[in-house]
Amino acid sequence: MLKNEIENILKANDLNVLRSVLDIRPDYVQYRNEEKESLLAMAFDMKLSDEIIEYLIEELNLSIEDKNVDGISIFDKAVINGDTTWVKKFVEKGIDPNKSQRVSRFTPLMEAVTYNRLDIVQFLLEQDVDIYATDTSGYTAKDFARKMRKTKVLELFKRYERLGMI
Numbered sequence: 363m364l365k366n367e368i369e370n371i372l373k374a375n376d377l378n379v380l381r382s383v384l385d386i387r388p389d390y391v392q393y394r395n396e397e398k399e400s401l402l403a404m405a406f407d408m409k410l411s412d413e414i415i416e417y418l419i420e421e422l423n424l425s426i427e428d429k430n431v432d433g434i435s436i437f438d439k440a441v442i443n444g445d446t447t448w449v450k451k452f453v454e455k456g457i458d459p460n461k462s463q464r465v466s467r468f469t470p471l472m473e474a475v476t477y478n479r480l481d482i483v484q485f486l487l488e489q490d491v492d493i494y495a496t497d498t499s500g501y502t503a504k505d506f507a508r509k510m511r512k513t514k515v516l517e518l519f520k521r522y523e524r525l526g527m528i
Contacts, residue, residue: 368393372401375410377417384422391422397430406436406448415448419455426455433464441473446481459489462497469495471503475515483515493519493528 368390371383384390394400399407402424405414418424429435437457440448449470453459462469471491474482487493493503507515522528 364393365395368401369404372405372408372410375408375414377411377413380414380417391424397432399430400424400428402426403428403430403436403439406439409443412447426452426457427463429463433462433466435463437470438463438473441470441479441482442477444477444479444482446479446485449482449485453485453489459486459491460495462495465498467495467497469497469503471495472497472501472506475503475506475512476510478512478515480514480518483518487518487522487528 371380371390374380391401395404401422402415402418405418419426426436429438435457437449437452437459440452459470469491471483471486471493473479474486496502501509504516504519506512507519519528
């Protein structure tokens with residue numbers, strides 16, 4: 363019942379409704395779903411308004427470093443969804459783009475490559491991410507690009523290599 367109630371409140375995508383409910387039920391702020399995701403992660407998954415996301419981060423102090431049971435963080439979700447604006451905001455807010463929360467050590471750069479998020483790959487390269495970081499199988503972001511035939515990503519890597527930036 364609680365799950366449905368909280369999900370319906372979020373689905374409304376209305377900051378005033380969310381504020382009102384959380385004023386009455388402040389315990390809802392600590393709610394976590396079956397995947398152990400916070401309200402912030404759920405709001406991000408539901409692609410709620412930036413206004414709501416900012417409210418959850420700035421006013422309710424929900425952690426942007428939070429992760430689910432699989433180690434997928436809100437930053438990872440921004441990368442996967444191709445949300446360049448939030449990727450940049452999270453880095454500005456202190457997220458380390460080199461850090462992997464996953465047991466597999468799959469990095470944000472590997473995610474950006476896998477999902478062919480060229481803008482995010484470029485942004486991460488500008489942040490001096492470690493392109494040589496490996497996952498638990500020994501693969502780098504470049505290996506993923508090769509294996510998945512991400513030609514535009516490989517061209518971007520080559521351009522940065524020629525410029526001596528990686």
